[in-house]
Amino acid sequence: MRYLPHTEEDVSSMLRAVGAEDMDDLFSMIPGSCKMDGSLNLPEALTEWELNTLMNNISKKMAVSPAYKIFMGAGSYNHYIPESVSYLLGRSEFSTAYTPYQPEISQGTLQAIYEYQTLVTRLLGMEVANASMYDGASALAEALLMATRVTKRKKVALSGLIHPYYRDVVRTYLEPGNYEIVELPRLENGKTDISGVAGMDDLAAVAIQSPNFFGCIEDLRTTGELAHELGALFVLSFTEPLAYGLFKNPGCQGADIVCGEGQSLGIPQSFGGPGLGMFACRMKHVRNMPGRLVGKTTDMDGRPGFVLTLATREQHIRREKAKSNICTNNSLCALASAMYMASVGGTGIRELASLNYDKTEYLKRGLREAGFVITFDSPTFNEFVVKFGEDFKDTYKKLIEQRIVAGVSLATWYPELSGHYLLCVTETMGRTDMDALIKEVRS
Amino acid sequence: MKEIEELFLPDNVRYAETHEWARADGDNMTIGINDYAQDQLGDIVFVELPEIGATFEKGEEFGTLESVKAVSEIYMPVSGEITAINEDLEEAPELVNGEPYNAGWIIEVKPNDPDEINTLMSSSEYLEMLKGGE
Amino acid sequence: MKELQGASGLIFNEPLLWEKGKKGRRGFSMPRRDVVPSPLDEGLAGDGPDFPDLSEVDIVRHYTRLSQWNFGVDAGMYPLGSCTMKYNPKINEREASLPGFAGAHPLLPQELSQGTLELMYRLEQYLAEITGMDAVTLQPAAGAHGELTGMLLIHAYHKSRDSHRSKIIVPDTAHGTNPASASLCGFNSVPVQSNEKGIISTEAVAAIMDEDTAGIMITNPNTLGLFEENIREIAEIVHSKGGLVYGDGANMNAVMGIVQMGKIGFDVMHLNLHKTFSTPHGGGGPGSGPVCVKAILEPFLPVPRIIKKGGEYLLSGDFPESIGKLQAFYGNFGVMIKACSYIMSMGSEGLKRASQLAVLNANYIKENLKDSLYLPYDKRCMHECVFSDRLQEAEKITTLDMAKRLMDYGFHPPTIYFPLVVHGAMMIEPTETESKEDIDRFIEALKAIVAEAGKDPVLLRRAPTRPKVRRLDETAAARKPRLAG
Incomplete structure (x- = not known):
């Protein structure tokens, strides 16, 4: 096997050195009753070339852009990734290193993560961001747990317009701890109805998503004010961070914790993972924050350098009293997003976000003109809900034959919105693609 | 780390087994950690303090001290109510290392029983305890 | 000892991302605008994030330079205990x-x-x-x-x-x-x-x-x-x-x-x-x-x-x-x-062989180093072995000092101070993908370091000297956290 460098001669001389007669003898400390009978029943080992053929064949069964025009978002977005990002990310000095426990020989990872933390704080308008977490959904669950630690309260209010899967993950995380979850209903305009929390003086957090699951921009400032009146933290979740290239950031509108999915920023969709859990908060709450943090310092000679810091919050020191059980971050994904944010740049991200916005508005207009109702009239980013009607299922299937995937049906999560579809448009979608969709659904 | 002989253990405070010290100041008592404890912990980077007005029993945890790679709990040497906390430690936790008995004090309490301080060890008794543990 | 693996080469200083670049530069091929702009409610529009503007060349140089300050498995042996830093196949x-x-x-x-x-x-x-x-x-x-x-x-x-x-x-x-x-x-x-x-x-x-x-x-x-x-x-x-x-x-x-x-x-x-x-x-x-x-x-x-x-x-x-x-x-x-x-790629035989060699490599290291470093549990080990700094206590040399010195020799240090039950633990997991020659070099390096501890302990306390930076002030980092620039 090409990954195993030992020759037979190496093996016998090493066995001699350790005083073992043979490989079986080497494992003599394992009781016979624990040993495997026979050998593993796995397919015969493949050569590199056979593996390529097999993987080519399996991967070709997938429908992907650009062969398919996929008007689908709902937490996973198709954006262009510069080749330079993919190329740099492949540098094995980054990919084959581990958590930077030894800072002297990990300055590359450490400076890159420090830069990532900084770019995230600037994007979200927050004071401090961690080195990243698993994904947007688990980051939201961690944010709510953090809010319960900060406020010493056990009840959280969750918008029903947070991604349904995110709410599922929150329920999983909060189930064993006797927490209470209140779900907030929606208004006719596609935003969250937060009025119900008034008077709840035992809330740890009010959490909403913006842009929300329907693509609508929520009223952040109002939500934050209400949360603060109640002594609760305002937690803001997101699935599409590119929106903050154009819209006001959550930090300047009163958010205490901002967390979400960073996949949009230079990370392939990869069937939903790995993603990037972005997580930021106010500096005063940093000691209750989960996850790794990189800080700036100096070395013995006074030169600047970076280290992992505030580690006493974490499991390897505080064990059962840790702020979270998370061990590492999604470092390489964080690196990808930092490379992406730097490549697009301050001027570029605004232009790119505007282009996404304008393209979505183009499709909205086209569908309206074709006689369809856009379900919610609130401003949106990248995604919106359209009523195609109950009998659209057959058309949806026919469109697939023409290699168009016309969004996601909302019936599964919102039965009252049966016949309504969530569509997504990004910069990767050309005008002709959108015209084709409009033409097909019209007919 | 210091050898036992190098420790500074003044006579004007009383010592708890868990390495805190207490000193009667009028009706109240000032509490900190001693030279041995600060030396064992190393550079202290953060002190988590209780709220003023909180009450604790003797032996109960009232705060934590953090070094770069360790967290250790601080326990009440006597029962009582917190009347003051050393707010300087927020900006300068290193005071606990540098001046553990003076500027590095941690809390002030109003003891439930002013005589409880006598249940704590004298400097020589404490030193004996440390030596016994060697 | 043969020539040290660790050498010093030309690496570059590199500023933070936002200390580079100029407004108006771009490292991204902006997709074609084939639709007209649509109005946006002014109350909702923000100023956009304060990101630097960089060219593609700026980005590539920046991250290439950063990468050169890192140690990865592709560069050398990374015997981080319980982390299984084996070779990552390119295919x-x-x-x-x-x-x-x-x-x-x-x-x-x-x-x-x-x-x-x-x-x-x-x-x-x-x-x-x-x-x-x-x-x-x-x-x-x-x-x-x-x-x-x-x-x-x-x-x-x-x-x-x-x-x-x-x-x-x-x-x-x-x-x-x-x-x-x-x-x-x-x-x-x-x-x-x-x-x-x-x-x-x-x-x-x-x-x-x-x-x-x-x-x-x-x-x-x-x-x-x-x-x-x-x-x-x-x-x-x-x-x-x-x-x-x-x-x-x-x-x-x-x-x-x-x-x-x-x-x-x-x-x-x-x-x-x-x-x-x-x-x-x-x-x-x-x-x-x-x-x-x-x-x-x-x-x-x-x-x-x-x-x-x-x-x-x-x-x-x-x-x-x-x-x-x-x-x-x-x-x-x-x-x-x-x-x-x-x-x-491995199949049944390959996976079993990998485990056998991982255990063989760890035991080989254990046998060869147990006279130089204290071995708290002297028995056949599995894929990793745990030593401590007890034999170096007289010189006041710690596991940390030895770990840092290993960098100068061109190796990533093992896991240190874990598990907690061994005071001053040094946990070495070579994995199966290290060859006998590389493991021999690692053993030689640790033996040389142990010898240095006796002769010239300052060398260890001041280590490492070859990486881009020397020991960093973690206390200052934790007392006054600077977490964003």
Whole structure:
């Protein structure tokens, strides 16, 4: 096997050195009753070339852009990734290193993560961001747990317009701890109805998503004010961070914790993972924050350098009293997003976000003109809900034959919105693609 | 780390087994950690303090001290109510290392029983305890 | 000693991203604007983030220079104990970046996503076979996430039987993630001490296992690199009181094809695809932490699950007793492809050989260094061995000093100060992909360092001198945190 460098001669001389007669003898400390009978029943080992053929064949069964025009978002977005990002990310000095426990020989990872933390704080308008977490959904669950630690309260209010899967993950995380979850209903305009929390003086957090699951921009400032009146933290979740290239950031509108999915920023969709859990908060709450943090310092000679810091919050020191059980971050994904944010740049991200916005508005207009109702009239980013009607299922299937995937049906999560579809448009979608969709659904 | 002989253990405070010290100041008592404890912990980077007005029993945890790679709990040497906390430690936790008995004090309490301080060890008794543990 | 591996070459100083660039530069090919601008409510528009503007060349130089300050497995031996820093095969990267995989939307209709589902189904089958367990979920994002999943499964199991148990037994040699994961599920960790042989005794578990204890979390082989020989008896005690056994599979690399985990009493265990199955650690993730269970826990596994029905693969959420979801979608699929590729490249014989060589390499290091460094448990080890700095105490040289000096010699240091039961621990895991020559060089380097400790201890206390920076002031970093620029 090409990954195993030992020759037979190496093996016998090493066995001699350790005083073992043979490989079986080497494992003599394992009781016979624990040993495997026979050998593993796995397919015969493949050569590199056979593996390529097999993987080519399996991967070709997938429908992907650009062969398919996929008007689908709902937490996973198709954006262009510069080749330079993919190329740099492949540098094995980054990919084959581990958590930077030894800072002297990990300055590359450490400076890159420090830069990532900084770019995230600037994007979200927050004071401090961690080195990243698993994904947007688990980051939201961690944010709510953090809010319960900060406020010493056990009840959280969750918008029903947070991604349904995110709410599922929150329920999983909060189930064993006797927490209470209140779900907030929606208004006719596609935003969250937060009025119900008034008077709840035992809330740890009010959490909403913006842009929300329907693509609508929520009223952040109002939500934050209400949360603060109640002594609760305002937690803001997101699935599409590119929106903050154009819209006001959550930090300047009163958010205490901002967390979400960073996949949009230079990370392939990869069937939903790995993603990037972005997580930021106010500096005063940093000691209750989960996850790794990189800080700036100096070395013995006074030169600047970076280290992992505030580690006493974490499991390897505080064990059962840790702020979270998370061990590492999604470092390489964080690196990808930092490379992406730097490549697009301050001027570029605004232009790119505007282009996404304008393209979505183009499709909205086209569908309206074709006689369809856009379900919610609130401003949106990248995604919106359209009523195609109950009998659209057959058309949806026919469109697939023409290699168009016309969004996601909302019936599964919102039965009252049966016949309504969530569509997504990004910069990767050309005008002709959108015209084709409009033409097909019209007919 | 210091050898036992190098420790500074003044006579004007009383010592708890868990390495805190207490000193009667009028009706109240000032509490900190001693030279041995600060030396064992190393550079202290953060002190988590209780709220003023909180009450604790003797032996109960009232705060934590953090070094770069360790967290250790601080326990009440006597029962009582917190009347003051050393707010300087927020900006300068290193005071606990540098001046553990003076500027590095941690809390002030109003003891439930002013005589409880006598249940704590004298400097020589404490030193004996440390030596016994060697 | 031959010439040192560690040398100094030309590396570059490089400022922070925002200290470079000029307004108006761009490192991104802006897509064509083929639609007209649409008005946006002014009350909603923000100023946009204060990112620097950089050209593509700026970006490439920046990250190339940063990368040169890093040490990775591709550069040299990385014997970080319990982290299994084995070689990461390059072909796996190619498979993961195939457009059909990398570009797949997670909510595609099932008929359009047969490829990804087939691959995940295959991987589940392989992992069940390798562990000897009955069912697998690939959803957890990392080892600690797998532990959390395992604890949630145990919690759900007891709840389904109307039993509310508050405690969980955790050995003193466990990773910190074990008690932290248990706490998230509301369990209080009850520590159990390892005995003089470095393993858990049956009696120690019998003394604390009771009907308020949900189970035990046990790492096997443990973090001292020793096989928990009493595991079957321990499992029997735990089972007899109605508890379950959680196996932390962080050290699975020692026993593939050798120990059948399903047979030694584990009810649930996690694997680390980024350790045992060769996927790159990425500077700290993404990993992947699949959880394998016995049939009694299968009803509680996270949803959705992958089902094969008449040659078609489906995602099903129809498991009413499920603990729910752990991630938005199905786990770190991009990592799964690499692990699956590895298993298919290695086959049954290759995996077993990998474990054999991993154990051989560790024992070879142990035998060759035990006269130079203190070996607290002098017995045959598994895939890693644990030394300490006890013999260097006279010179006041610590494990940290020796670890830092190893960098000058061109090696990544081992895991240090863990496990906590060994004072000044140095935990060495060479993995199977290091050749005898490289291991010999590593042994020589550590012997040379031990000799230096006696002759010239200052050399060690001032180490390292060759990397880009020297020892960093972690105290200042923690006292006055500077976390963003």
